[in-house]
Amino acid sequence: MPIGYIETNRIELWNRRAARERGSVAMTSHRICFLPAGQHGEIEAGTTLREAARLLGVGIETICGGQSVCGKCKVRVLEGPQPEHGISSSGAHVSPPTPDEQRYTGRRPLRDGERLSCQARVQGDVVIYVPEESRVDRPIILKATSDRSIEIAPMLHKHYVRPAPPSMADPRGDWERLAAALDAHFALRQLRIDPFALRQLPTALRAGKGAVTATVWDGREVIRVEAGYSERAYGLAVDLGTTTVAAHLCDVATGEVLASSATINPQVAHGEDVMNRIASSNGPNRLEAMQRLVVDAVGGLARETATQASITPLDIAEVVLVANTAMHHIFLGLDVQALGIVPFTPAVSGALDFKARDVGLAILPSANVHLLPIQAAFVGGDNVAVLIAEEPHLGDEVQLIIDIGTNAELLLGNRNRLLSASCPTGPALEGACIKFGTRATPGAIEKVRIDPATEAVRFRVIGNPRWSTRVEPGALQARGLCGSAILETVAEMFRAGIIDRTGCIRNGGGSPRVRPCAEGGYEFVVAWAEQTAIGVDITVTQEDIRAIQLAKAALYTGGQLLLRRFGIARPDRVVLAGAFGSVIDVQRALWLGMFPDCGIENVRAAGNAAGDGARIALLNRHKRAEAERMARQVEYVELTAEPGFMDSFVDATHLPHATDHFPSIADGWLAQRE
């Protein structure tokens, strides 16, 4: 609840007390206490429990505003003496059930001792327990992967009202009568109405026999009007990536995820990485075409998730979208050419709110679309989403958060200071631009092991738990190598001495798996043709290894330069975010020196933190403000402008020694083969 609102109530309470003390109001008053938080005060006899709660700053839910329809405001009247609150309370200290309350048969049945707080009135000292489901801004556990809980404080609220009926004596329009009713029952002042919602109003009033449910955004705009009583409000959290678009449909009042879906960003046909997309968006028609592709992709996910949840896309009344800067701009139809050239200028960096119809997104036309702020041309709203999901700014521990996508974004810091940077890792870590690279779908090789002594290889594919050595040659039907498997193969080749520290494949041992490659240099066979579904040997080439070396060098250099800026040698913790970060083999990534080595026990996978951040921002409006504030506080470091960048980068292309910097590399196995 905003501070201002509580303050207003306190002033009102204070005024009433003052009036009573002056003797101008002769009323009996009683002590009342609300549990579990313990707010208490003196309240005039006859006040409803809900009004008493409001006056004391206790938020109780309601949709119907006191008409015994929604049951959201139910509370428990605690019986018997409550000495710890100084109150001896009993049921008789509250008015008996009203006829409306007795008739109530909604989806939240009243159990023993429970009352609708909009009906029950104070008539003696009393202690009231507000159950969690009736509380405004109650916390829920958002993520299974962490212990963090998130307070539900959505932008959208639904309000059921029955405006004054029209009459010859009252020339006001439907909207003016609805606005007056929303003001009277829910203290919503200075409301606007979206023209699309206005169009729904006359029909909804008629169909609802005079009663409607208004969906109010941010306490200031009616964005939807439905006939009669309607309870649930839906929002969509979208993570718009360069390669993948994912969406979660949520009930914004409960935080529940009702459906999820993902699709390939259809722009991949116009290039795998951000720079290609920028080039493909040069010119107004081409920009519009690229915009159309992503907007329609998001619209498709809206339709799909809505269908899963048995609603329609027109029920989706808010969207929070996180994306890197280029995707963010293209989604909005903003020129991206300046993003591709020095000094890499975005058209806008702050958070944005606009109507779904203004980008042609096929959901409720008056729905608000919120875009999280961006930090810089290559550190976008997706990274800000990671920030509000992981919250490094709230702790003392210095975290290095690495979000590996087609680009990698780094965050380093704690409550005192936060740095960010962007590393062009290239698409190799996602299995793209790799000879036998493939997306992480069933049949893709995901795990590779090489015996350092015999150079024997075994592997596993997605969708089958058995190693290749335990099945018939044709059983696994491997289709290619996904990103994590390429990384593992290179790490295992390094440990087995098949490649040296410069990444060159050694052709000394006469192994049948090492052979000249058509593209130049040598290649290493991971799977023989008879083990595959594609009928040819699946190999890792010298070029593939170089691509992995460049990617890991970029990541490592980025981390090192940020640490230097921050003034420390290593972080307390490394957090790997993003889909790749979740499947990566941490031990092997450390062997390759992908990120500063702070010990394997201090590396944590955070799952899809950007997607989680989008959900958090969808469910909690205060987190949007926090995101905006933090995006401005984070110091962006342009790595290529840092002194020594190029030297560090070139050094980092080498595979690491076992040194103080790389405690994860066992001296043993390196010594053994050197």
Place this chain on the structure above:
Amino acid sequence: MPIGYIETNRIELWNRRAARERGSVAMTSHRICFLPAGQHGEIEAGTTLREAARLLGVGIETICGGQSVCGKCKVRVLEGPQPEHGISSSGAHVSPPTPDEQRYTGRRPLRDGERLSCQARVQGDVVIYVPEESRVDRPIILKATSDRSIEIAPMLHKHYVRPAPPSMADPRGDWERLAAALDAHFALRQLRIDPFALRQLPTALRAGKGAVTATVWDGREVIRVEAGYSERAYGLAVDLGTTTVAAHLCDVATGEVLASSATINPQVAHGEDVMNRIASSNGPNRLEAMQRLVVDAVGGLARETATQASITPLDIAEVVLVANTAMHHIFLGLDVQALGIVPFTPAVSGALDFKARDVGLAILPSANVHLLPIQAAFVGGDNVAVLIAEEPHLGDEVQLIIDIGTNAELLLGNRNRLLSASCPTGPALEGACIKFGTRATPGAIEKVRIDPATEAVRFRVIGNPRWSTRVEPGALQARGLCGSAILETVAEMFRAGIIDRTGCIRNGGGSPRVRPCAEGGYEFVVAWAEQTAIGVDITVTQEDIRAIQLAKAALYTGGQLLLRRFGIARPDRVVLAGAFGSVIDVQRALWLGMFPDCGIENVRAAGNAAGDGARIALLNRHKRAEAERMARQVEYVELTAEPGFMDSFVDATHLPHATDHFPSIADGWLAQRE
């Protein structure tokens, strides 16, 4: 200028003075006085004249905000002693011209003694004259038909700025840098930007080599960004009538009308009157089709007027539209079915602001469209426009304002009280549903005279100043009777005794002009076939006379019932608004008893007052607030619910006696034939 703004400046001035008096600021200060209004005060040496003006609450125009580009802020430094202001001033009391000022060669050349107030600085006591063209909120004479002047205080302002250039060190987006520049130079805080304007920004910045002109709406939203310097801002005032749509393209900073155009409302194909339109809009697809028709008609006028003024529709950055309630609703796509049945409920009655794109109006997509508030289902925004144009609420005189369109709206009152009502006059007064009725276009008969003694008829047509009796029979090529001619014919027939007080055509005289009519009853020949372009006699039938009687009875009854409510016998003045009100022959309208007779000298035609009101609201934002206030204060009188309505109406269908109520009817001519 809003009070709050002046107050802020005064506080700033006061703080500076206080600081100086406390000795914390050691500065020389000088007396300065601004003419013609005479604001004066002490200003620190070195302050620019424009800043001094701002501190003293003197509004001086600027577009470039002090960059010597626009020349809008020029002032005259008055030489020599100015004893009446207690100041002995000379040019030396102001700093010499700056290099920027010397280089200034804009469209407002500096004449002798003139300076750019953004460049010249105070260095002695001085008197400054602010010429009218440099003043903010300066008044202009809006209407040739009255002496009223209107203060120009538009919603749109243009601001030329050069935001900080992008750099690697500044990760802010283009918009954040533009917003900072607008804040720094024009004190525009908390600005938003429309997504369509945001799309223009990166390209405009590049094309303008870092300089852009931002169009700001209501001091809070950037709705357009143009490359480089651009001065004029355009708005369209639209009067959307049931039959005619008219538009005026204005320069909102000068009030100048640059082009005007009008067209037939294409919905006339779906019925002549409002009730037919409501019936034709029943059902979502039909409503959308009807909306499309009017929106495209307004879009067509936008294109036409823009072409006349050598701009494009995308230059039109604001629209004020006035319309009756049904047209208002259909333009917005609002269901109108409730307007057609008791209790005649509008969907919305307050003023509305929305984006042009949200109704599909083909002008600047981010342009604001303002709809004036409506008073009731049959007293629309067009009547509110008449109100703010005629301003009966500002005077003591009790005015009866009659706006005759397809419906007639009445306003009665003065500064103490205002009543409104609506009369269903039908389309007869516009020449529709009349046997030989036609629109008021060239060839239509507009004047008719009948000699009471001989029953000889003469007439004139639109586009020819000669009477039919002065030319060859075939010379005038009459095509039909326009509304005012039908009214005149009936009045002349009444005076000549051809019809009696019940409106029946007397067939006693054996005149060749009176003959049986195919449709029943008799008809009266106004023009013989050889005088026409249509080859048949143009007549007025008994049915036509009945239609006029019903129309005038409705008008008269409405006026009488309002007078009774107001508690007076007759108004001080009758004002006839609307196209028909301007061409009507007042003498003959009085003979027919069309409105309460307060003497012909007290009847005034106000021209297209609704259109004038739309222009006023376009040019002056304060008038919009006044319209909203007044629309709520006017008491709407539902005539059909008034006691005695039906009796009054039936009585009023008769043509009047010469009585106290009808002094304009000469006893003489009535006596002569009775």
